[in-house]
Amino acid sequence: MISVLGSGAFGTALAISLSQNGPVTLWSRDAEQAQLLQTTRENSKRLKGLTLPEAITVTADLETACAAQTILLALPMQQTGAFLALHAQRLKGKTLVSCSKGIDLSTGLGPTALIRSTVPEARAAILTGPSFAADIGRGLPTALTLACEDGAEALQEQLSTPTLRLYRSSDTTGAELGGALKNVIAIGAGVVMGAGMGDSTRAALMTRGFAEMTRLAVTRGARAETLSGLAGFGDLALTCTSSQSRNFRHGFALGAGETIDPNVTVEGVATAHAVARMAEKGGIEMPIAVMIAALCDNRMTVAQATLALLSRPLKEE
């Protein structure tokens, strides 16, 4: 039995995919929404047009959802810490698989590190990589990384579905930083395209952004190969090149001077600030991430950020 906590776009999509294997409980914090999903069999707010298979039960009762041993957490990153702290008693002893991509701004921790610090008696894992909720929900072939420190073979078996192929890893730090950091660079790619700078500029930003992702992750104990895999390079390629990405669209609006919808989950904004702080504190060179943090809160214009990056001292690659 598997439960998914959080009935947004990604939680709903994962529940649909996992229901190919057996019963899934999908938990929503909102009783009215849970009832609506359970009866209409559609998440019309976040994942329109897809039917929830019969194997999914939607509930707002956390106790029912926490009866499962394997629990997927599909909440926005900045809400996850408070949620875990509030429900730590209920979650201890469980395998908690975070599906979030980000760094918690108040602690500087990624999803599995946050689980370990808040619910130390739980087993922490992360599911991450290139996948839009709509694609997973439609059953399009997708490959992701599942990372768990104590090895994830049984979990890999449990969470792989006929359309979702999981590769296992023990490098939770690399997996979670790959997913978090690619969102920051995706905002930058959006800015580039929104400001009309074009494909060559985007390729430069992606490549140098990837160098920053790897640099920070390795400093924090990750393996460079993890960053070259689905959790890093794979997801970077997807998110920087698709307007399905909310992070890309957010950056595009910034670059084009368009208004921004505050109701959309854009994980890269808070993460950019967390990364800028880490870079400053640890003396790690992260010029692109730092510029993106400045652009996100209008401390810099696109022209100023571009000039600042282009006028850095020339160096070896």
Ligand SMILES: NC(=O)C1=CN([C@@H]2O[C@H](COP(=O)(O)OP(=O)(O)OC[C@H]3O[C@@H](n4cnc5c(N)ncnc54)[C@H](O)[C@@H]3O)[C@@H](O)[C@H]2O)C=CC1
């Ligand atoms: N949508 C996508 O294509 C993908 C999303 N993700 C990640 O999944 C995470 C969730 O994203 P989405 O589902 O897309 O966001 P979303 O905005 O569609 O849904 C978030 C859900 O979390 C719930 N929620 C918010 N705060 C909560 C709290 N304190 N307690 C309980 N529930 C709460 C909301 O009610 C909503 O149902 C993010 O970290 C995102 O990066 C990862 C891969 C793909």
Ligand SMILES: O=C(CO)COP(=O)(O)O
């Ligand atoms: O993480 C994702 C794809 O792998 C989803 O990206 P966005 O959050 O930018 O929509």
